[in-house]
Amino acid sequence: MTGFWIISALLLAVALLFVVWPLWRSAGKSREVVRDAANVEIFRDQIAEMDADLANGLLTPELYEQGKRELQARLVEEVKAPEGGGARARNPLRTLALVLAVLIPLGSAGLYWKLGNQNAFLPQDQIPSGGDIGLATTEVALKELQERVEKDSQNPNLWVTLARSLAQMGRFSDSLQAYDKLTQLVPGEAVVWAEYADTAVMANGGDYRGKPTELLERALALDPSNQNALALSGMAAMQRRDYATAVRSWEALWQQLPGEAKESPDGKMLAAGLERAHALMLQQKGGKGKPPQAARGPAAVAPGQERISGTVTLSDAFKGKADPNDTLFVLARAADGPPMPLAVVRKQVKDLPLSFTLDDSMAMAPQMKLSAFDKVVVIARISKSGDAMPKPGDLQGTSVALKPGTAGLKISIDSVLK
Numbered sequence: 240m241t242g243f244w245i246i247s248a249l250l251l252a253v254a255l256l257f258v259v260w261p262l263w264r265s266a267g268k269s270r271e272v273v274r275d276a277a278n279v280e281i282f283r284d285q286i287a288e289m290d291a292d293l294a295n296g297l298l299t300p301e302l303y304e305q306g307k308r309e310l311q312a313r314l315v316e317e318v319k320a321p322e323g324g325g326a327r328a329r330n331p332l333r334t335l336a337l338v339l340a341v342l343i344p345l346g347s348a349g350l351y352w353k354l355g356n357q358n359a360f361l362p363q364d365q366i367p368s369g370g371d372i373g374l375a376t377t378e379v380a381l382k383e384l385q386e387r388v389e390k391d392s393q394n395p396n397l398w399v400t401l402a403r404s405l406a407q408m409g410r411f412s413d414s415l416q417a418y419d420k421l422t423q424l425v426p427g428e429a430v431v432w433a434e435y436a437d438t439a440v441m442a443n444g445g446d447y448r449g450k451p452t453e454l455l456e457r458a459l460a461l462d463p464s465n466q467n468a469l470a471l472s473g474m475a476a477m478q479r480r481d482y483a484t485a486v487r488s489w490e491a492l493w494q495q496l497p498g499e500a501k502e503s504p505d506g507k508m509l510a511a512g513l514e515r516a517h518a519l520m521l522q523q524k525g526g527k528g529k530p531p532q533a534a535r536g537p538a539a540v541a542p543g544q545e546r547i548s549g550t551v552t553l554s555d556a557f558k559g560k561a562d563p564n565d566t567l568f569v570l571a572r573a574a575d576g577p578p579m580p581l582a583v584v585r586k587q588v589k590d591l592p593l594s595f596t597l598d599d600s601m602a603m604a605p606q607m608k609l610s611a612f613d614k615v616v617v618i619a620r621i622s623k624s625g626d627a628m629p630k631p632g633d634l635q636g637t638s639v640a641l642k643p644g645t646a647g648l649k650i651s652i653d654s655v656l657k
Contacts, residue, residue, distance in 0.1 A: 251344055258339055285310055374624065375404040376564035395424045399431065402438070407566050407625025409585070411442035429462030436471055437626065445583070447475035466492055470509075473516070482520035489513040504637070505629060511575045545610035546598035547571060547582075547641070549648025551619040553591050557634055557652060563589035566625045569650075571597045574614035574640040581609050588621055614640040619650045631656055 289306055292298040298306070375381040381404055388397045402417035418435040425431055436454035440447055447455075452475050458468035469492040476485035493501070493509060500506050551569055553561060565588045570580040582601035586593055597617070602608040609615060621634040629635070636652035 247347075251347060255340060255343060258343070282310055374400060374407055376407070376562055381405075381408070393424065395421060398424060399434075402434070403625060406438045406441070407622075408564070411438055414438050415442055427461060429458045429465045429468060432458035432461065433465055433468040433471065434626075437467065440471070441585075447471075447478050451475065452479075464491065464495060466495060473512070477512075477516060480519075480523070482516050482523055485516040486513065486520055489516060508572060511573070515573075545608070545643050546596055547609065547615070547617060547643060547648060548594070548596040548646045549617070549650060551591060551593045551595060551636070551650045551652065553588070553621075553634075554636075554651050554653035557655075560655075561588045561621050561634060563587065566622045567591065567593065568620045568622060569593065569595045569597070569617070570620075571609055571615045571617050573612040574616050581612070581615060609643045613642065615643060616640055617648060617650060619652050620656075621652060629656055 286307065289298060289303055289310075293300070293303045375384045384397070384401055384404060388394070388401055391397055398417055398421040402414050402421055405411075405414035405417055415435070415438055418431065418438060421431055422428075422435060432454055436451045436458060439451040439454055443449070443451060451471075455468055455472045455475060458465055459472060462468070469488045473485045473488035473492070476482065476488060489509060489512060493513060496506055496509075501510070551567070567586045567588055567590065569584040569586070571582045572580055582597035582599075584593075584595050584597065584601070597609060599608040599610055617638040619636045620629060622630070623632055624630055633656045634652050635654055635656055636650045638648060638650055641648070
């Protein structure tokens with residue numbers, strides 16, 4: 240930071256040199272130049288008159304020479320002496336130069352203090368998060384962020400950054416308290432209520448019942464089109480076997496997706512989940528047709544066949560793009576089913592390479608287990624925000640569709656979500 244201020248001072252000095260110095264120089268010379276030019280012009284007029292008088296015989300050559308010498312002597316004296324014979328009169332250009340020399344540095348510093356980012360040149364792990372600054376990923380940064388929140392407790396930007404930072408670091412209870420304060424400051428923001436609900440689910444071990452569902456209902460009451468709330472609401476409805484609500488939520492979300500998003504892996508999973516929820520809804524209402532596997536319950540599988548194990552690594556090309564404290568999710572989803580994860584492991588980048596095991600004990604709903612699906616996809620994703628929902632900029636690696644019971648799976652995180 241010291242280097243930045245030194246460079247700024249040097250650039251400011253150069254700017255002052257180009258603005259102030261010309262004014263100061265011109266102020267010192269302008270009055271003298273004008274006065275001297277006037278004296279020279281008077282001298283020339285008087286010499287011209289004496290030349291005319293000499294030519295007309297009004298002056299003798301002796302008087303002409305004497306008068307000329309007197310004029311020359313007087314001109315020399317007047318050019319040398321300052322105006323008025325005393326101190327030089329105050330010049331407005333010099334006053335302007337002095338004013339600019341003071342105002343330019345003060346104005347520049349004031350503008351930077353008001354509009355600039357004073358933390359821009361701090362080491363990354365020392366940046367106090369808040370507003371447009373990234374999330375706190377270390378205890379040092381988190382402590383500084385908490386101090387800023389204490390000093391400016393009515394700033395919602397600081398509270399949302401604190402809440403997200405705590406969630407990313409796995410401190411869900413503290414994060415929920417921050418979200419509670421945030422919703423008091425900005426009670427009309429559906430985005431905040433949806434994030435609050437998402438964190439409550441993680442704090443609840445993946446269970447949407449109770450407070451998470453209440454928070455989602457509040458988010459959707461404020462904004463029925465909030466995508467995060469719709470996605471979570473559908474998952475909550477699937478968990479409590481309210482398939483009609485799941486269909487409504489995911490259909491509303493599907494209608495908002497642009498064409499290219501519908502063709503993405505997440506879009507296809509949403510479509511498959513919507514189809515499965517619709518089939519379960521018909522079966523629940525006594526509709527005809529064979530219910531999907533998830534509705535019939537888990538198939539009988541041999542012991543150990545309901546789990547998937549393997550190793551996750553980070554590609555060498557992306558090692559510089561991931562912070563050791565970034566959140567790492569390893570999850571399994573049905574290859575042709577709802578987007579709701581069947582099993583999730585939450586770690587950090589510093590745990591890589593990571594040996595993992597996903598099994599039925601990690602199911603987020605009784606009917607949504609690994610063993611209930613013929614084919615699943617395993618995804619390893621590094622989340623910069625700590626949010627379980629994928630976002631542009633996250634790093635990801637994906638397996639091919641495989642059967643539960645697979646062991647020795649190897650996944651390399653080698654792509655960036657767009």
